[in-house]
Amino acid sequence: MIPMTQERETRPVLVVEDDVDIRTVLGELLEISGYPVVLASSGSEALDHLRTTKQLPGAILLDLMMPVMNGWEFCAEQQKHAEWAEIPVVVISASDRNRTNLDGIKIHAYLRKPLEIDSIRKLLGDIYTSATA
Amino acid sequence: VRDEFLSIAAHELRTPLTALALLMQRMQVASDYIASNQDSKRVQTRALRQVQRLTALVDSLLDVSRLASGKLSLDLERLDLVEITRDVVNRLCEEALQAKCTIEFDDKGAVFGQWDRLRVEQVLTNLLGNALKYGAGKPIEVQVEGVDKNAIFRIRDHGIGIEPDRLPHIFERFERGVTSRAYGGLGLGLYITRQIVDAHGGDIAVESVPGAGSTFQVMLPAENKAILPIERARMSPGAFA
Numbered sequence: 001m002i003p004m005t006q007e008r009e010t011r012p013v014l015v016v017e018d019d020v021d022i023r024t025v026l027g028e029l030l031e032i033s034g035y036p037v038v039l040a041s042s043g044s045e046a047l048d049h050l051r052t053t054k055q056l057p058g059a060i061l062l063d064l065m066m067p068v069m070n071g072w073e074f075c076a077e078q079q080k081h082a083e084w085a086e087i088p089v090v091v092i093s094a095s096d097r098n099r100t101n102l103d104g105i106k107i108h109a110y111l112r113k114p115l116e117i118d119s120i121r122k123l124l125g126d127i128y129t130s131a132t133a
Numbered sequence: 134v135r136d137e138f139l140s141i142a143a144h145e146l147r148t149p150l151t152a153l154a155l156l157m158q159r160m161q162v163a164s165d166y167i168a169s170n171q172d173s174k175r176v177q178t179r180a181l182r183q184v185q186r187l188t189a190l191v192d193s194l195l196d197v198s199r200l201a202s203g204k205l206s207l208d209l210e211r212l213d214l215v216e217i218t219r220d221v222v223n224r225l226c227e228e229a230l231q232a233k234c235t236i237e238f239d240d241k242g243a244v245f246g247q248w249d250r251l252r253v254e255q256v257l258t259n260l261l262g263n264a265l266k267y268g269a270g271k272p273i274e275v276q277v278e279g280v281d282k283n284a285i286f287r288i289r290d291h292g293i294g295i296e297p298d299r300l301p302h303i304f305e306r307f308e309r310g311v312t313s314r315a316y317g318g319l320g321l322g323l324y325i326t327r328q329i330v331d332a333h334g335g336d337i338a339v340e341s342v343p344g345a346g347s348t349f350q351v352m353l354p355a356e357n358k359a360i361l362p363i364e365r366a367r368m369s370p371g372a373f374a
Contacts, residue, residue: 020231021152021179025159032162065144070314094147097140113151117158 011058012036013124016046016074017092018066022113026061029117035124042066043074050084057087059108059127061120064093075105088127090120138307138320145190145319149183156180193321197306200328207249207332214244214253214284214353215277221257222275225265233270234290236261244279246355252329253353259322260288260349266316267347268292283335284353291346300341310341 013035017023020041027037038057040046043066050056060078064071071091079085088108091098092115099110109123159176199205222238229236264273269292277286295303295310302308304327307320330337334354341347 019148019152021183022148022155025152025155025176025179029155029159029162065314065317067315072314094144094151095140096143113147114154115151117155 010036011055011128012038014038014040014046014049014057014060014087016040016043016060016066016071017063018042019063022063026115026117026120030120030124033117033121033124041068043069043071043077046074047077050078050081056083058131059124060087060089062089062091062107064091064098065095072103072105075107079106090123090127142190142194142319145317146187148317149186149190152183153180153187156183190319193319193325196325196328197321200325205328205332207252209247209249211245212248212250212253214246214248214286215240215242217250217253218257218275218277218286221254221261225258225261228262228265229273232265232268234265234268235272237272237274239274239276241276241278244277244284244355246284246353248333248353249329252332256326256329256351257286257288259326260351263322263349264288264290264292264347266318267294267311271346279355282355284355285350287348287350289346289348294343294346295339295341296343300339303339304337 013030015023015027015030015037017026017039018041023039023041027039030037038049038053040049045068046060046062047069062071062074071093075089078087078089085106089106091102091107091110092113093099093110094113096112099112108127111119111123156176156179160173160180163172163176196205219238219240222236225236261273261275268290271291273291274289275286276289277284279285293311299308299310303310304323306324308324309316309318309320327337330351330353336352338350339347340350
């Protein structure tokens with residue numbers, strides 16, 4: 001297990017997940033790891049955040065199957081906006097079929113649920129490191 | 134259909150497993166940092182909720198298997214439907230809070246009959262659970278009344294409703310009223326609900342307007358005239374094929 005460290009990242013990780021328990025505990029684990037976190041329960045809430053925030057996220061962890069606005073619809077909107085399209089999207093999905101059914105959306109990585117926090121932290125570490133390199 | 138169902142079932146089972154796996158990892162971190170009792174209790178409550186969710190999914194799969202082989206049996210006893218409904222409404226309080234829905238229960242006094250307690254609770258839980266899931270955060274109305282020798286209950290939501298072309302199929306096995314890209318679920322809840330109502334000799338009906346909500350009405354005869362599925366399967370071969 002990778003030790004939990006306080007990395008003092010300033011750009012938050014945007015977690016977009018409809019399941020309240022997964023969303024909350026994932027947020028807590030990322031905060032413990034030193035990442036500021038913004039939580040959204042649907043693609044629509046995530047878009048609202050992107051529209052109103054003064055500091056864009058450094059990465060987006062995105063569930064695909066969600067009510068109100070699903071992950072595919074969110075990505076389609078996100079990728080229309082040049083600045084938002086630069087944010088790496090890591091899909092977190094419980095479905096194997098989604099991996100081959102991304103409908104042209106551009107993603108940085110695909111993590112299948114159940115999730116290992118160590119894998120997420122390693123992936124985020126790489127994303128944040130390459131962004132500052 | 135089987136491949137599609139297995140894929141959906143795997144997705145549905147992985148969702149609570151994901152929450153449980155993350156919660157266990159959270160507990161591990163908490164123990165490293167000597168977490169407060171309140172923090173531990175919160176994590177345990179969430180873990181328990183996900184275990185209950187997994188149990189319900191496995192129960193649904195077992196019910197479908199029982200129905201297919203005609204082995205769903207009823208354990209009938211004299212019950213008050215109002216009391217059972219009140220229990221189910223209370224049990225779903227936290228779910229209602231999360232769905233931002235209020236549940237208004239119109240209680241017109243006791244309605245007695247011969248039913249299977251667990252199965253009637255299951256019907257109410259399925260229908261109320263759907264109302265919360267698809268209710269778009271709007272109030273849900275629950276009514277129970279005795280009419281002639283029948284008990285009738287209605288559950289009405291003001292949510293997303295069901296498209297007319299899907300409405301005739303929603304009580305069929307693996308059918309869903311919504312797209313799987315937006316809402317989870319095995320597509321078994323309403324199928325199992327209808328089978329339980331049928332086994333009690335009752336009837337279930339739905340009215341729905343897309344964007345305005347759905348009303349499910351269940352009629353259960355108060356007297357024990359239950360026709361068990363195993364007998365019905367014998368009368369109409371292939372009914373559960």
